[in-house]
Each structure stands twice: as structure tokens, then as C-alpha cells.
Amino acid sequence: MLGYVAEYKLWKMHFSDECFESVHKKDDHDRKHKGDLTVTYKGREFTIECKSLQTNSIRKTEHGYEGKYQCDASDRRRIKVGSKLVETTCLLVGEFDIIAVNLFAFEEKWRFAFALNEDLPRSAYQKYSPYIRRHLLATLMPISWPLKPPYIENPLPLLDRLLGREVEVG
Secondary structure: OHHHHHHHHHHHHHOOOOOEEEEEOOOOOOOOOOOOEEEEEOOEEEEEEEEEEOHHHOEEEOOEEEEEEEOEEEEEEEEEEOOEEEEEEEOEOOOOOEEEEEOHHHHOOOOEEEEEHHHOOEOOOOOOOHHHHHOEEOOEEEEEEOOOOOOEOOOHHHHHHHHHHHHHHO
């Protein structure tokens, strides 16, 4: 239930501004399209994947908080990595644009941490070849409060960064 509340809070807190032309939720059962929210910003559509902290991983430290969140598909699936077919619960690098991590469990305050998909840790699973590992995201990721790179509190600089790449390429 917390996941659905987090998606709603994410939408209201960060994606209800007038700068977003459209915000909608894809069908949760659509396994071909990852992302909990799809937002249209400056004419381009982006996918946002929302994840929550695993409460049993949270530790209070002298500097704040540390925890982990699970970043994987809900079930095993066959995906193509280059020319190879892999059965995994890992998400592909590039399968969504931005991760939004719900940090409510740190201090019972609604906050989110944002990072680009491409900046997230890769799988370290030794049964995958180095090539495959470079293309799969880790399934359990560390995060802290206060935030450390690659995480930031506002998704707009990340969206602008993604748009800037289009200009460079296009």
C-alpha cells in the first residue's frame, strides 16, 4: 500500500506543476513498459520509476540515515541484452529515465531522491558475464540522507540534462 501512496505523493509533490504538459500512470501489469509515472516535459515524454526504502535496512548514523531500496522487476522475465537473451529480475539500464526513491521511512517525512537511470549501480551478480552486468541495474541499492550523488532532491535538473543530450545529438 505504501508504494501506491508514494506514487500519489510523488505526483502531487513533484509533477503537478504547470511545466508538465501531461502526467499519467501506465498500467501496472504492462510488463513491456517500465515506469510508474510518465511525464511530458518540454514536449518530450519521460518515465519515472518510484521505489521505497526497505524498512529493515534503515540505520541511523552520526551523519543521518542509511538504507537500501529494491530496484528490480516484480518477477523473472526474459530480456534481450545485446544479442543475448537473459532470464532475470534485474531492470535494464535505460528501461526508465529517472528513479524516484521514497524516503518517508527515514524520518516519517515525505521526501524523494532522484537519479538518472544511467547513473545507478550495475548488477554484480557473478553468474552474468561482465558485458551483461554492465547492462543490468543492481537489484538492491544503497541510499542515504542527507543525499549523496547521484541523488538529488529535485527531478527538474535531471529532466533538463536529458533534454540537453537530445539537443547535442539532434
